[in-house]
Amino acid sequence: MNFDDTPQEAEFRATARTWVAANAPKEFEEELSKSSLGRIRLAKHDMVEVGKAWQKKKSEAGWACLHWPKEYGGRGATPIERVIWQQEEGVYGKLTQPFQIGEGMCGPTVMAWGSEEAKRRYLPKLASGEEIWCQLFSEPSAGSDVAGLRTRAEKKGDNWVVNGQKIWTSGAHYSDYGLLIARTDPNVAKHKGLTMFFLSMKSPGVEVRPIRQANGMQEFNEVYFTDVVIPDSQRLGAVGDGWNASLTTLMNERMSIGSRLATGVPEMFEFCSNLMLEDGLAIDDPAVRSKLASWAVKSSGLKYTSYRAISALSKGERPGPENSIGKLVSGMMLQDIATYAMDLQGAAGVLTGADEETVHGQFQQMLLSSPSMRIAGGTDEILRNIIAERVLGLPGDIRVDKDVPYNKIPTKGR
Amino acid sequence: MNFDFSDDQKQLRDQARKFLSEKCSPKAVRVVLDGKVPYDKELWKGLAEMGFLGVAIPEEFGGAGAGHLELCVIAEEMGRANAPVPFSSTVYLAAETLLIAGSDAQKTKWLPAIASGEAIGTLALFEGTGNPSPKNIKLAASNGLLNGVKKPVPDGAIADFAILAARTGSSGRDNDISLFLVDLKAGGVEARSLTNLDPTRVQAELTFKNCKAEPLGAAGEGWSILTQVLDRAAVLTAFEQVGGADRALEMGRDYALDRIAFGRPIGSFQAIKHMLADMYVAATLARSNSYYGAWALSTNASELPEAAAAARISATQAFQHCAKNNIQVHGGMGFTWEFDCHMYYRRANALALGLGSLSYWEDQLIDRMRKKNAA
Numbered sequence: 206m207n208f209d210d211t212p213q214e215a216e217f218r219a220t221a222r223t224w225v226a227a228n229a230p231k232e233f234e235e236e237l238s239k240s241s242l243g244r245i246r247l248a249k250h251d252m253v254e255v256g257k258a259w260q261k262k263k264s265e266a267g268w269a270c271l272h273w274p275k276e277y278g279g280r281g282a283t284p285i286e287r288v289i290w291q292q293e294e295g296v297y298g299k300l301t302q303p304f305q306i307g308e309g310m311c312g313p314t315v316m317a318w319g320s321e322e323a324k325r326r327y328l329p330k331l332a333s334g335e336e337i338w339c340q341l342f343s344e345p346s347a348g349s350d351v352a353g354l355r356t357r358a359e360k361k362g363d364n365w366v367v368n369g370q371k372i373w374t375s376g377a378h379y380s381d382y383g384l385l386i387a388r389t390d391p392n393v394a395k396h397k398g399l400t401m402f403f404l405s406m407k408s409p410g411v412e413v414r415p416i417r418q419a420n421g422m423q424e425f426n427e428v429y430f431t432d433v434v435i436p437d438s439q440r441l442g443a444v445g446d447g448w449n450a451s452l453t454t455l456m457n458e459r460m461s462i463g464s465r466l467a468t469g470v471p472e473m474f475e476f477c478s479n480l481m482l483e484d485g486l487a488i489d490d491p492a493v494r495s496k497l498a499s500w501a502v503k504s505s506g507l508k509y510t511s512y513r514a515i516s517a518l519s520k521g522e523r524p525g526p527e528n529s530i531g532k533l534v535s536g537m538m539l540q541d542i543a544t545y546a547m548d549l550q551g552a553a554g555v556l557t558g559a560d561e562e563t564v565h566g567q568f569q570q571m572l573l574s575s576p577s578m579r580i581a582g583g584t585d586e587i588l589r590n591i592i593a594e595r596v597l598g599l600p601g602d603i604r605v606d607k608d609v610p611y612n613k614i615p616t617k618g619r
Numbered sequence: 620m621n622f623d624f625s626d627d628q629k630q631l632r633d634q635a636r637k638f639l640s641e642k643c644s645p646k647a648v649r650v651v652l653d654g655k656v657p658y659d660k661e662l663w664k665g666l667a668e669m670g671f672l673g674v675a676i677p678e679e680f681g682g683a684g685a686g687h688l689e690l691c692v693i694a695e696e697m698g699r700a701n702a703p704v705p706f707s708s709t710v711y712l713a714a715e716t717l718l719i720a721g722s723d724a725q726k727t728k729w730l731p732a733i734a735s736g737e738a739i740g741t742l743a744l745f746e747g748t749g750n751p752s753p754k755n756i757k758l759a760a761s762n763g764l765l766n767g768v769k770k771p772v773p774d775g776a777i778a779d780f781a782i783l784a785a786r787t788g789s790s791g792r793d794n795d796i797s798l799f800l801v802d803l804k805a806g807g808v809e810a811r812s813l814t815n816l817d818p819t820r821v822q823a824e825l826t827f828k829n830c831k832a833e834p835l836g837a838a839g840e841g842w843s844i845l846t847q848v849l850d851r852a853a854v855l856t857a858f859e860q861v862g863g864a865d866r867a868l869e870m871g872r873d874y875a876l877d878r879i880a881f882g883r884p885i886g887s888f889q890a891i892k893h894m895l896a897d898m899y900v901a902a903t904l905a906r907s908n909s910y911y912g913a914w915a916l917s918t919n920a921s922e923l924p925e926a927a928a929a930a931r932i933s934a935t936q937a938f939q940h941c942a943k944n945n946i947q948v949h950g951g952m953g954f955t956w957e958f959d960c961h962m963y964y965r966r967a968n969a970l971a972l973g974l975g976s977l978s979y980w981e982d983q984l985i986d987r988m989r990k991k992n993a994a
Contacts, residue, residue, distance in 0.1 A: 206621065206622060206623065206624065206625070206688060206910070206913065206914045206917065207620075207621055207622075207914075208620050208622060208914075209620065209621070210620065214620075474988065474992075478989070478992070488985065488989070491978070491982070494981055494982055494985040495978060495981045497981075497985055498928075498932055498980075498981035498982075498984045498985055499932070499936070499981070501929065501984060501985075501988065502904070502908055502929045502932045502933040502936075502984070503904055503933075505907075505908055505911065505929050505933075506903070506904030506905065506907045506908045506929075506933055507904065507907075508907075509622065509907035509908060509910055509911045510903055510904065510907040512620060512622040512907070513622055513623060513907055513910065515620050515622070516620050516621050516622040516623045517623075519620055519621065520621075527903065530899075530900050530903055530904075533900060534900060534904070586889070586893065588896075589889075589892065589893040589896035589897070590889070590892060590893075590896075592896040592899050592900070593886075593892035593893065593895055593896045593899075594892070596899060597868075597872050597892075597895055597896070597899060598872070598876070599872065599875060599876065599884075599886040599887065599891075599892050599895065600876070600883075600884055600886055600887040601887065602887060602888075602889060603883060603887060
């Protein structure tokens with residue numbers, strides 16, 4: 206048992222480290238190093254532009270999407286080399302945020318289901334950041350039950366005509382392409398009537414509208430489709446096989462090993478170490494210590510769980526759905542920590558201003574943003590289902606709509 | 620990075636699991652549970668023959684000389700099997716104290732006897748209600764004679780020797796405490812069995828009246844030695860707890876697959892699935908924290924105090940969580956004596972207290988994290 210690299214891993218790490226040291230945009234290091242629990246923003250620069258510049262530089266030197274084959278813009282690196290790269294890229298990895306949906310979800314789906322021509326045309330530009338992709342799956346009435354989606358695609362000659370609405374689309378406003386799943390046959394069971402496409406986000410009839418979220422921010426979009434034309438050549442997989450294609454995308458969503466999620470624990474520890482209560486520092490209070498300790502061991506447990514997954518990768522094993530626990534644990538923890546940090550502030554905990562002396566509204570912002578952590582990318586409940594069914598081997602839920610034609614499924618108000 | 624046990628260590632785990640599944644069935648555990656005997660002598664003998672009792676004892680003292688990672692692997696299996704033997708008191712507490720602070724003569728006398736299964740040892744730390752603290756040690760030593768009472772002492776009534784902390788000064792500082800070793804068969808100690816939560820690991824009260832004792836380690840070093848012993852035992856016990864948590868989770872899962880209610884396996888209901896998923900999460904976090912503790916223990920790293928406390932807390936919470944919810948998954952059947960659920964519930968809650976309670980270790984963890992942050 207050790208934390209050391211193998212000789213090959215050490216060599217790879219040294220190469221990566223040298224390159225990052227020589228090429229990273231150091232002028233943003235301080236800003237990126239600041240803890241951030243949510244979207245990254247740069248005070249004086251546009252995040253997407255700075256990100257594109259960094260991604261392009263990486264791509265030219267072979268560090269973009271490095272686990273992809275070379276012919277599609279990658280480096281042909283092993284999974285463990287990818288993890289090592291992420292560790293060495295460090296805070297600059299935050300600059301890749303605009304490309305994560307493309308790299309983590311759209312790209313792998315195109316790779317698995319696209320024609321050779323499509324792969325050679327689209328993947329290298331996705332990898333280099335020249336073209337940004339978004340994912341068009343969720344709908345207002347199809348979230349966890351994404352197979353219940355309503356957006357229609359109808360065949361007209363060699364084209365498909367799309368009408369409907371998507372929601373929760375990160376980055377739709379700056380994306381060039383979108384990965385779209387739509388209903389092509391409402392007369393069969395819901396999973397069987399879906400087809401996967403990709404399209405230019407500049408297509409006529411595509412309208413992107415920002416969503417104002419519960420925390421007051423605007424990070425996601427609604428995307429409306431009105432008679433949008435997609436050539437049949439932009440179909441991924443067979444007609445009616447969209448559900449299978451979407452599983453490729455969603456599996457990749459949960460495979461992000463080694464990427465550490467914010468837990469709020471370091472912030473809370475520092476806060477309690479400095480906060481004066483009536484009888485002394487908060488961290489000297491037994492009730493505070495008990496809570497802090499429970500959170501600290503969850504956080505360290507997640508850290509060492511990811512180390513175990515990295516070790517498995519290093520041995521050439523493929524870690525499975527057990528990595529779903531990261532988001533499940535950290536999402537709830539962020540919310541609990543924020544609530545308790547405010548409790549310790551008493552009535553002043555309601556104040557959200559960045560100029561408030563204690564924590565500059567940090568935990569208040571965490572409180573307002575944390576519900577999304579428990580929903581986006583699979584709700585807590587869906588993640589528990591995945592653990593129960595795919596790790597523990599429990600039976601799936603009984604699905605009353607499973608063998609019913611989609612257009613016969615009872616709905617409210619349709 | 621290789622943050623995992625080696626193939627040899629995994630093989631040892633398989634070997635231990637196979638051995639325990641044959642020699643330590645729930646039926647065998649129940650013989651001790653029902654109070655017919657205080658521990659399973661045959662199993663104890665078998666564990667010695669397999670080399671498990673002395674796995675971390677150096678060869679010069681009659682052990683296998685393997686190491687603490689190997690001991691962690693075996694501890695996990697002992698927890699899984701709910702083994703009704705004085706393993707933790709003898710191996711994690713007595714043997715580890717001897718290894719840290721024993722004289723050559725003490726090690727030569729007792730360690731080979733532990734490895735061969737001839738001697739059961741224990742550490743008598745507590746004196747009634749309270750957590751590990753120098754302030755809670757009242758038993759006095761003067762002129763090599765001990766007077767006072769220790770309770771609860773794990774396996775105290777079946778042990779051949781006990782190591783105990785006694786007060787040798789009155790300065791109010793930690794160095795008032797010294798350790799002693801007492802041969803319990805030599806007279807001067809009265810042992811009284813106490814009923815306890817987990818009858819598969821017995822507890823006793825030891826009363827010392829002008830009892831002869833030999834010092835163990837330097838005078839005044841008792842508390843410092845005990846702190847090290849408790850850290851090591853915390854990691855080893857965490858593996859027992861991880862083993863127990865995993866077993867409780869498996870029992871719940873298996874029952875959920877098997878039991879039909881409302882015309883379907885109860886494991887298809889989300890209320891049950893989510894409970895089991897949460898058990899899995901707790902067990903996984905505990906396992907990962909315990910691996911880190913194992914690494915720190917086996918390399919004698921400066922991170923051990925923090926790693927041990929984290930492993931202890933995480934594993935205590937996980938075993939308690941899994942054991943209680945295993946009963947819940949089983950419903951009414953889980954509350955019968957006949958089903959094995961309560962054996963794990965008892966063990967989980969007894970292990971949660973044995974080295975000091977959860978709140979004690981939470982307190983320790985925060986102190987240790989602060990120390991690290993300040994450094």
